[in-house]
Amino acid sequence: MRILCSLLTLFCFVNLLPAQGVKPQPKPKAKNLVVNPGFELRADSTKDLELSNPINRALGWNNPNDGDAKLYTSVKKGTGEMVYDPNGSSWEFKARGGKNVAGMNVRGKRDAGEKREYIQGTLREPLTVGKKYYFGFWVHYHCEGANNIGIAFLPEKITLDGSGLVPLKPVSYQANVTNYDKAVTWASVRDSFVAYKPYQSFIIGNFSPDSLTKVQSNKYNHYFAYIDDIVVVEAGNQAVAPTANVEKEKEKWTYNEIASKKVNTTILLDNIYFKYASAQLLPESDPALENLLSQMRLASTFRILIKGHTSEEGDKDYNQKLSENRAKAIKEYLVRNKIDAARIQTAGFGETMPVVADDDSEENRKKNRRVEFEILEK
Numbered sequence: 001m002r003i004l005c006s007l008l009t010l011f012c013f014v015n016l017l018p019a020q021g022v023k024p025q026p027k028p029k030a031k032n033l034v035v036n037p038g039f040e041l042r043a044d045s046t047k048d049l050e051l052s053n054p055i056n057r058a059l060g061w062n063n064p065n066d067g068d069a070k071l072y073t074s075v076k077k078g079t080g081e082m083v084y085d086p087n088g089s090s091w092e093f094k095a096r097g098g099k100n101v102a103g104m105n106v107r108g109k110r111d112a113g114e115k116r117e118y119i120q121g122t123l124r125e126p127l128t129v130g131k132k133y134y135f136g137f138w139v140h141y142h143c144e145g146a147n148n149i150g151i152a153f154l155p156e157k158i159t160l161d162g163s164g165l166v167p168l169k170p171v172s173y174q175a176n177v178t179n180y181d182k183a184v185t186w187a188s189v190r191d192s193f194v195a196y197k198p199y200q201s202f203i204i205g206n207f208s209p210d211s212l213t214k215v216q217s218n219k220y221n222h223y224f225a226y227i228d229d230i231v232v233v234e235a236g237n238q239a240v241a242p243t244a245n246v247e248k249e250k251e252k253w254t255y256n257e258i259a260s261k262k263v264n265t266t267i268l269l270d271n272i273y274f275k276y277a278s279a280q281l282l283p284e285s286d287p288a289l290e291n292l293l294s295q296m297r298l299a300s301t302f303r304i305l306i307k308g309h310t311s312e313e314g315d316k317d318y319n320q321k322l323s324e325n326r327a328k329a330i331k332e333y334l335v336r337n338k339i340d341a342a343r344i345q346t347a348g349f350g351e352t353m354p355v356v357a358d359d360d361s362e363e364n365r366k367k368n369r370r371v372e373f374e375i376l377e378k
Contacts, residue, residue: 030233033123035060039100049073065160067117069104096138096186096228106206107223118205127195132235135172136190142224145179145216148206153199158260169252197253255298279325303376308348311365324348
């Protein structure tokens with residue numbers, strides 16, 4: 001019995017020791033940050049899908065402009081399921097994963113101008129500034145291949161007028177032409193980028209003009225791409241590859257923030273400080289002024305209206321003049337820094353346009369004392 005107990009004790013002890021020669025467990029795969037990356041989840045599950053549907057039938061996706069990007073779904077054929085190509089033929093193909101795919105025009109027809117379609121989605125969490133990420137997707141072209149499908153990030157989802165070229169700068173894109181190949185239905189596209197803003201919204205499509213978009217041929221005059229299984233994942237501890245021009249890459253993120261704004265959009269200039277009862281700008285305003293200056297340089301065709309506002313304290317006529325002078329002070333700062341004066345208009349509204357009707361507390365008065373700018377033209 002003693003021998004048996006000793007053997008059992010030894011057996012238990014040995015099993016508590018680290019296993020020898022056992023391979024370590026693989027690290028978990030990086031989490032895909034894209035919400036509904038394969039378009040399988042529906043925004044309204046009570047309605048059946050047609051062969052082609054508005055892209056917003058897919059949960060988390062929509063059109064950012066007046067284009068008509070679509071959600072396509074598979075139907076049963078024999079023992080399998082196929083997506084039917086609606087663009088001039090009955091040819092079918094399999095979805096890369098699941099049943100659904102997205103489809104969009106990626107280059108204008110020769111007789112239709114630079115018409116573009118895009119899809120707009122969301123990340124599960126904001127990007128981490130300074131981190132490296134991989135962006136990837138699977139593409140299947142209709143009839144003939146092209147290039148330039150990319151991704152641009154924004155602070156929030158947008159809605160733009162028109163169905164032309166969306167004027168954003170992609171942080172990653174498909175540089176080489178992916179040829180149409182009926183035998184090899186889906187081709188993988190993958191690239192990396194560094195996040196310079198903590199953005200969570202994004203748009204996918206071709207942001208380059210037709211003149212800079214390469215195509216496999218001009219035989220069919222039709223440039224349509226199906227997209228599936230989109231990926232944005234953190235690159236882990238991998239070193240960030242050196243970029244030839246980091247500042248230029250950083251500028252893309254700010255530029256997109258500006259370019260996504262509609263004409264007549266009014267934007268609050270946060271953290272602008274003036275000397276009390278004066279139009280003299282205080283040094284604490286420098287970061288906000290430099291940011292506005294950067295935006296004006298990047299968006300070199302924009303014209304803006306700078307608008308000054310005050311609270312109800314003091315004389316009404318005095319407040320009107322003070323609001324005008326504060327707007328002019330910001331214009332003078334921009335002009336001193338080589339921004340064309342013809343691009344900047346100013347106006348003062350005194351106490352006539354409060355954002356908070358009750359001007360009875362210092363907190364509310366601070367909100368009403370503000371400077372804004374309105375985009376007049378792009």
